[in-house]
Each structure stands twice: as C-alpha cells, then as structure tokens.
Amino acid sequence: MLNALWVVLLGMAIIFAVLGVLLLVMTFLDRLVRPKEKKEER
Amino acid sequence: MNILGGEFLGFLNLNWQAAAMLVISGVLMWLGIARKVEPVLLVPIGAGCMLANIPLGGAAEPGGFLAILREAGIHTEIFPLLIFIGVGAMIDFEPFLQRPYTILLGAAAQFGIFGTFFLAYLLGDGWLHILDFSLQDAASIGIIGSADGPTSIFVSTTLQSKYTAAIVVAAYSYMAMVPIIQPPIIKAMCSKEERALKMPIVAGTISQRTKILFPIITVLVVGLICPKATPLIGCLMFGNLLRECGAVESLSRTAQNEMVNIVTMLLGITVGGMMAGTEFLRPETILVFVMGIVAFSLDTVAGVLLGKLMCVLSGRKVNPMIGACGISAFPMSSRVVQKLGLEANPYNHLLMNAAGANVAGQIASVVAGGVMLMLVPMFI
Numbered sequence: 001m002l003n004a005l006w007v008v009l010l011g012m013a014i015i016f017a018v019l020g021v022l023l024l025v026m027t028f029l030d031r032l033v034r035p036k037e038k039k040e041e042r
Numbered sequence: 043m044n045i046l047g048g049e050f051l052g053f054l055n056l057n058w059q060a061a062a063m064l065v066i067s068g069v070l071m072w073l074g075i076a077r078k079v080e081p082v083l084l085v086p087i088g089a090g091c092m093l094a095n096i097p098l099g100g101a102a103e104p105g106g107f108l109a110i111l112r113e114a115g116i117h118t119e120i121f122p123l124l125i126f127i128g129v130g131a132m133i134d135f136e137p138f139l140q141r142p143y144t145i146l147l148g149a150a151a152q153f154g155i156f157g158t159f160f161l162a163y164l165l166g167d168g169w170l171h172i173l174d175f176s177l178q179d180a181a182s183i184g185i186i187g188s189a190d191g192p193t194s195i196f197v198s199t200t201l202q203s204k205y206t207a208a209i210v211v212a213a214y215s216y217m218a219m220v221p222i223i224q225p226p227i228i229k230a231m232c233s234k235e236e237r238a239l240k241m242p243i244v245a246g247t248i249s250q251r252t253k254i255l256f257p258i259i260t261v262l263v264v265g266l267i268c269p270k271a272t273p274l275i276g277c278l279m280f281g282n283l284l285r286e287c288g289a290v291e292s293l294s295r296t297a298q299n300e301m302v303n304i305v306t307m308l309l310g311i312t313v314g315g316m317m318a319g320t321e322f323l324r325p326e327t328i329l330v331f332v333m334g335i336v337a338f339s340l341d342t343v344a345g346v347l348l349g350k351l352m353c354v355l356s357g358r359k360v361n362p363m364i365g366a367c368g369i370s371a372f373p374m375s376s377r378v379v380q381k382l383g384l385e386a387n388p389y390n391h392l393l394m395n396a397a398g399a400n401v402a403g404q405i406a407s408v409v410a411g412g413v414m415l416m417l418v419p420m421f422i
Contacts, residue, residue: 003177003421004163008156011413012149014268018409019149019402023262026142031261033252 055097059319067091067314070211080218082303083191083310088210090314093302097420101315108315111308116199116206116316121309122192123277128302129192129404130281131294133372135256137398140244143352144399148406150348151368154186154341155410159184163191165329173326181418183330185339186213186256187218188407189371194275195309197411201418207316208327212334220374223335227342228366228382236353239361241395253286264409271412276407341369345399361392367399372405376400 045301074081094102102108115121138144162183164219166175175183182203185194194213198206216223228237257279266273284294316322349365367375376396383392 001164001168004160004168005178007181007414007417008160009419011156011410011417012153014413015406015409017150018264018267018413018418019145019406021059021267022260022405023142023145025259025263026139026256029255030139030142030252033249033255036202 052097052099057097057319059241059323060095060097061319063091063095063319063324066317067095067205070314080214082306083214085309086307087214087314087317090311091317092314093311094315094318102318108312111312112315115305115308115312116195119196119199119273121305121312122195122199123273125192125279125302125304127281127284128297128305130257130278130283131285131297132302133278133282133285133401133404135253135282135401136248137394138401138405139209139248139252139256140246141395141398144368144395144402145406147345147348147352147365147368147399148370148402148404149368149409150365151341151345151403152406152410153344154187154337154339154369155184155407155414157184157340157344158187158197158337159414161336162329162333166406169294174204174324175326177418177422179205181414182206182209183333184337185209185411185414186216186330186401187333187341187369188410189213189217189338189341189369189375190404190407191217193274193407193411195313197414200415204321205326205330207313207322208330210313210315212331215331216338217371217374220338220369221378223338224342224366224375224378225382227339227347228363228379231343231346231350231361234386236350236362237385238390239353239358240387240390241361241364241392242359244394250286250288254283257282257286260405263384264405264412268409268412268416270415271409274408274411275405337371342366345369345403353407361390361395364392364396364399365374367396368403368406370400370403372400372404373397 067088070084073079074084074285100106159180162175163180178201182198182201185197191214195210198209245291261276261279264275281297284290345365345368349362352360353362363379379396383390
C-alpha cells in the first residue's frame with residue numbers, strides 16, 4: 001500500500017519536474033531565437 | 043471420423059463466453075458504423091473480436107494470423123510506436139508553443155492516472171484483495187487516464203498486464219466519450235462567470251526555427267530525465283520533426299495518412315483478436331471499464347483545479363476550464379471547452395487556448411507513461 005503511495009507521489013513529482021524543465025528550456029529557447037528575428041526585421 | 047466433436051461444425055463447440063463475445067463484437071462494429079464512435083478503431087476491433095471467438099477458427103491461436111500480428115506488433119510494441127510517428131506528424135504544437143505555461147495543466151491532468159492506479163491497487167493486491175489486480179495491472183489500468191491509446195498499449199504490454207485488451211478498448215472508447223464525461227464535471231466545478239471568462243489573444247506566430255528545435259529539445263529533456271519514455275516521446279517528436287522541418291514533405295504525408303491508417307487497421311484487428319471470451323469475460327474486465335471513467339474524471343478534476351489556481355494567480359487571465367484539456371484526448375477535449383465557453387458567453391472563443399493545453403497533455407501523458415514504466419518495476 002505504501003509502495004503505491006510512493007508511486008503516486010514520486011510519479012506526479014517527476015512529471016511536474018520533467019515538464020517544468022521543458023517549460024524553462026522552451027522559454028529560454030524562445031528568448032534566444034526571438035532577438036535574431038527582430039534584428040532581421042529591422 | 044468424429045464430425046460433431048472434432049474439427050468440424052464450429053457452432054457445436056460454441057460456449058457461452060464465445061457467444062457473448064460475438065454479440066460484443068457486433069455491438070462494437072455497430073457503434074463504429076452506425077453511431078460513428080471512433081469507427082477507425084472500433085470497426086477493426088469488432089472484426090478482430092469476431093474472428094477470435096469463432097470456435098475452431100484458430101485465428102487467435104498460436105500460428106493463427108491474429109496471434110502472429112499480436113506477436114509482431116503488440117508484444118514488440120511496434121504498432122503503438124508507429125502510430126505515434128503518425129500522431130506526431132499530425133499535431134501542430136503552435137497553440138502550445140504560444141502558451142507554454144499550459145504544459146503545467148497537462149501535468150496536473152495526469153493525476154487521473156495515478157489516482158486510478160492507487161484505487162485499483164487498493165481494491166486488488168494492495169489491501170482489500172477483492173479483485174485480481176497486481177501492481178502492474180493497477181498501473182496499466184491507471185494509464186487509461188492518459189486518454190491515449192498508443193500509450194495505454196505500450197505501458198500495459200510492457201508491464202505484461204492480464205487486462206491489456208480491456209484496457210485498450212476502454213482507452214479508445216472513453217476518448218470518444220469525452221464530450222459526455224467532461225461537461226458535467228466542468229460545470230460542477232466552474233461557475234457560469236468562470237466559464238464566461240475570456241482569455242487575452244496571443245499575438246505573434248512561432249518561428250520555424252523554434253518549431254524545428256522543439257521536438258529535438260523535448261526528446262532530449264524528457265529522455266535524459268525519464269529514459270523509459272524515450273520510445274514514445276521519440277516517435278511522437280520524430281513524426282513532428284518530419285512535419286515541421288519542411289524538408290521531407292512526402293515522409294510527413296505518408297506518416298499522417300498511409301502509415302497511420304495501415305497500422306491503425308492492423309492494431310485494431312489485433313486488439314480485437316485479444317478479446318477471447320474465456321480471458322475477457324471476467325468481473326475484473328467490467329471493473330477496468332469502471333476505472334476508466336474514474337481515471338478520466340480525476341484527470342478533469344485535477345486539470346480544472348490547477349486551471350483555477352492559474353486563474354487566480356494570473357489575475358483572471360486564464361479560464362479555468364482549459365485545465366480540463368490537459369488530458370490528451372485531442373481534439374475532443376478542446377471542442378468541449380470551446381462549446382462550454384460559447385454557451386456561457388457567445389463571444390468567448392477558447393479553442394486555441396484549449397488546444398494549447400490539449401497538445402501539452404499529449405506530451406504529459408507520454409511522460410506519465412514513461413514514469414509508470416520507471417517506477418512500477420522499482421516497487422514490485
């Protein structure tokens with residue numbers, strides 16, 4: 001029973017961690033790519 | 043020659059389980075053909091079920107063509123992965139990339155998987171021992187909450203669950219039932235004022251470079267943290283790369299059409315072939331279907347709850363309903379939220395916001411599948 005509880009808690013924590021990292025990386029990437037495009041526009 | 047009892051006259055060898063499954067196969071085909079409920083899947087599943095339950099037919103027995111297909115496509119996990127290439131090629135991630143915060147709604151909506159897993163294990167080997175649910179079975183049942191057929195097949199096959207066929211049928215059937223399952227829950231959780239809440243229009247488009255880098259980075263991030271999800275996320279994002287890179291139009295078209303259609307047909311008939319009466323007709327199978335509803339409901343509740351939190355934290359710039367789209371039932375869930383938004387406010391168009399959360403849910407459900415495959419063997 002305790003095992004199952006661990007799976008639930010760890011599972012949700014890992015999902016939020018993985019997707020949180022992905023969110024951060026994508027936000028960073030967006031900033032990295034965007035200025036170059038603006039320069040081209042100017 | 044023993045004509046009556048031997049390899050002749052199949053109906054004389056028909057037992058009640060096989061007869062019941064022939065009726066169920068008829069219902070599945072009727073749902074697909076007459077009611078248009080996921081016809082692409084339910085018609086092949088119904089046909090496979092019928093073939094597997096004809097006595098002495100041997101289609102699903104060792105050496106039979108359904109058994110060969112099962113060995114080649116399901117046990118090796120090739121079919122769900124090929125389907126994921128097609129799904130990836132079909133999905134436009136732009137609504138998500140414009141609103142990257144929706145990935146958190148996708149994460150929250152995976153709670154249905156873990157909540158249902160916990161409940162199934164509680165009823166099975168975990169505590170009450172009422173049902174024959176091992177830890178692997180409970181995890182496979184929970185994965186119905188991913189609202190994602192290929193992920194359900196991949197996880198339940200890898201964990202070698204006894205209920206793979208029921209799980210797959212439940213996963214695909216409930217996806218079609220999203221417009222019935224979700225609205226009452228959303229309405230119960232969100233007031234009319236909340237449902238009418240308009241979201242700001244997101245200006246600007248996503249650059250081609252970002253769209254190309256997104257699948258590559260997603261595979262690297264997800265794969266390096268949660269390696270068990272690599273086959274699923276790898277195939278999904280490979281398909282998306284074919285779509286977005288612009289260099290392989292013909293491959294992208296093939297993945298979206300011919301390949302996905304062929305594999306879906308083979309997958310459907312093979313899953314149907316796994317529905318042999320003697321194995322399928324047990325009380326646990328019915329409970330698997332009940333658990334499927336629980337999983338979808340918990341997904342919706344968890345998604346909307348995080349949506350409500352985001353609504354408060356953003357100063358009411360996020361409509362909490364889009365949290366319900368965190369399940370990956372794309373595009374049904376987005377349509378449900380768009381409809382409910384328009385009912386509450388005729389000028390409230392939430393479709394693109396909902397689609398953002400919906401495709402984010404697709405990624406989240408794959409990660410959840412990988413997490414299950416990583417954690418469950420650690421606790422067996």
